[in-house]
Amino acid sequence: MILATMLNSGISLEYYMILSTILFSIGVLGVLIRKNAIIVLMCVELMLNAVNLLLAAFSTYHGKGDGQIFVFFIMVVAAAEAAVGLSILVLLYRNRKTVDVGMFNKLKG
Amino acid sequence: MNLIEIIALVLGALTIASGLMVVLSTHPVRSVLYLILTFFLISANYILLNAQFLAIVNIVVYAGAVMVLFLFVLMLLNLSKDNEPKASNLMKLAASVAAGVLVLVLLAAFRETTLVEMKTAVGANSEGLVENLGNLLFTKYVLPFELSSVLFIAAMVGAVLLSKKEKHLID
Incomplete structure (x- = not known):
């Protein structure tokens, strides 16, 4: 109950924004x-989480x-995306022996 | 400034600091570990919002399943600090400026907005509890919920198919 009254004081929405x-x-x-493709995928997850936090706050x-x-x-879609994205990355690593995003330029023509 | 605001500020500062460490640490495994820490801190923020269901799901799905997957792939590929690809300094500067400008633009846009007064104070609400969200999930949103299982099947089949070693896929 102490926690509930403490939380009642509230944090402004601007904090979460x-x-x-x-x-x-x-x-x-x-x-x-x-330039590491795995870290790039992780940063996409971080962006998704930031949006999640804002959505929950609103x-x-x-x-x-x-x-x-x-x-x-x-979260459901992000989990599916991570699974498929990582398996594509493993496949790319098997072909090119690198995870450097700068090296994946085969489609450039 | 009361206790809860101090807790919120410390939590926010810690979240931003560990988020920055994800980007700035050079060792990939350290990045993953900092990202797990960030997810735990975001879960703490959910608890501050009294969104208990989301806090638990965030820990179980993100900090548990997804990050273990990332860590697993990272160790499978055997990447070390030596063969970590590096961006050029000009690239780093341009990226920092771009991200900083993005923060400025968004915050400047927020300054001009006026927030509508909401009826409930944070923490006094109960819609984030498992019971209420479960009611909503299995009545109003039952079709998307069932469809998400189809998405998972598709993702699973896709991941297995991609990871299978096939001769004609490797040139």
């Missing part, structure tokens, strides 16, 4: 700055659970 904006930008930074402030269901579905 700023936090998820910064986390999303860190994800963008990682995608741009890193859902809570709105007082409806629908947003949190969407977060759940985003």
Whole structure:
């Protein structure tokens, strides 16, 4: 009960907006700055998580659970994406013996 | 400033710091471990929002399953610090400027918005509890929920098919 009254004081929505904006930008930074394809995939996961956090915050402030269901579905899709993406990466590594995204330029013609 | 705001600020600072460490640490395994830490901290943020179901799912799915998959592949490929591909300094500078400008643009856009007063304070709500989300998931969203199992089957078949060693796929 003490925790509930403590939480009642509330954190402003701006806190979550700023936090998820910064986390999303860190994800963008990682995608741009890193050349290891696995780390790039990880940074995409970080961006997805930042969006999830913002969606959950808006859902809570709105007082409806629908947003949190969407977060759940985003997690489902992200898990499937990670599985397929990583198996494609393993296949690429088997062919090219590298995970450097700069080396995957065969489609460039 | 009360206790909960201090906790929130410390939690936010820790989340951002460990998120930055994911990008900045040169060793790939360290990046994965920092990302797991980031996911745990994001789960703590969910608990702060009283979204208990999401907090647990985030730990089980992300910090548990997905990150173990990443770690597994990373160790399978046997990448070390020596053969870690490096970006050029100009690239790093351009990427940092681009990400910084993105933060600035988004925050400047937020400054101009006015938030509608919401009826509930954070923490006093109960829609993030398992019971309420379960009710919603199995009534209003039951069709997307069932369809997600089809997506998982497709992803599983795709992953198995891609990982199978076939002669004609390797040139």
